[in-house]
Amino acid sequence: MRRSFTAVLGYFAGGLTLLVAILVPFVLMGFFSNTVARAGLHVDEGYSGGVVARTIAKNGYRIAVNQPVKPHLLQRLEPFVQIVWEPASALPAQISDEVDLDGDGRPDVRVTFAVPTDAQAPLRVNVASLNDNYQSLAGVGKESFSRLIVRTDRGIIVRVPLSRCPSKSSSH
């Protein structure tokens, strides 16, 4: 009696698995994907650059300043701040901007780079530190996740390394 009951349960589960297989492309894959998307997950800031803290309007373009990114426990990542000049199509041929990174009203770095018309052309950036909390960069391209200049669909991203690691709760 018990054996036939477990057999019925077994075949029921087998049939259920087949039903799941049929539902995968129509319902289940989307359901699982939406569940993952709604789970409040985010890509590590070392890759994404973190969240935007402030936006500074310029003549025809804007500068988005992100919150500082600090490494996790043993993460091999130099702390940095990401700055985005956007949109790339509206940028002048030469950028030379003083940027307030910590939101205290005073400029912290002067960032200088050329914007070539060819989107594939390599970029180089110079960063002059005006605040001891930020490091200077000279002719940097894509050295590491913490010191780089790259062009993306969004705009031109510059990452400036910090001299010291900010506390987790620090914000602008």
Added chain:
Amino acid sequence: MSSHPSTLERPPAFRGVGKSLLLTLPILLWSLLMFSRAFLQPRHELRLASVVVMLFMTVLFFLMMRTGTTYRWRRYFFVALGLLFPVGFIADLVAVRGTMSIPIDRMVSGDTPFCYMVIPMLVIPAALTRTIIFPGSILPTASNPHSIAIMIGLWLALTLVLGKAWCSYACFFGGIEEGFASVAKKPKIRRIDPRLRLVPWAILLAIVLLSAALFEPVYCMWLCPFKAVTEYPAVRSVQTAIQMAIFVVLFLGLVIVLPLLTKKRTQCAFFCPFGAFQSLFNKINIFEIRIDREKCIDCAACRNACPTMAISKESVQAGRTLSSCMKCGACVDACRKHAAVWHVKGTATGPSSERSRLLFLYGAWAMATMFGGSVLANSVSYLLHFVM
């Protein structure tokens, strides 16, 4: 399906053509449904490739029904998937970014296609900090349709159906070594220390803990042999040069040379941490392979046939396979006494084994057609594009 024990005896033609065609009909209809979108694509190479792949999958399923064997027909699909996946993937990469390497700007903008191998390493960082330690994007974008949410959703759905059978019906990497393992008639190396079966578990534990501590996908950065045939970090430094060298050496050793010498899927059996991770899902999957002790004559044919050494002397004595069994069907096909059988947990072993096999194969082949079939069609379309 008759449940009389005599049906278990496998003559050369297991079923008649008519009955085999009837059993294949659901797979043909499923294939038509799965490829219907591809038939509407403007690229005629993709339309033609979809027809070819649809027929390929349907014919293989028909042969499974007709002959009553599983392994060798599944292997044709699986090896084709393993060998053709890099063709389509690399062609896609070169078309989009002009190189197989991942430039840092692509990682920064979240354009790295998500790979399921990274999933075990995501668990602890995601659970503790809600952070995904992979340079992709959560939601699909125009430049990266293989987003994290889509790929994890697909993996979850397929794992529910397949369990560890993922490794023999869905993994596009395993097919490469299965192809090389099929080349030699007899193995040059026969004695393999069974303790090597524990290595994937050790690697899994190490990479999960290291990835959580270092906040980076350690396996992908240092150990994945398949980086050699998919994508890899751009070689910009001594570190990335060493990483690339490791990928190539592991690929040559574990995926080409050792399978040629041992006729085993050595990367899967003795290295792959994702395979070990998938073994955990065998516990919740309803399908398994059983060994009928009353029929077994301890000839070791099943142990020799198993490509991942998932059958041991002890497990045969217990009438089971090990948890690393990926349900490829090699042992069932190799057993002349029909002691190794497909089985649904909770049911009696013996008369119902063909029913269990059918129940498993419909789900597994449906997933293989949906997932692997689309990969195959994409790759074949590139080949047709180059030829035509």
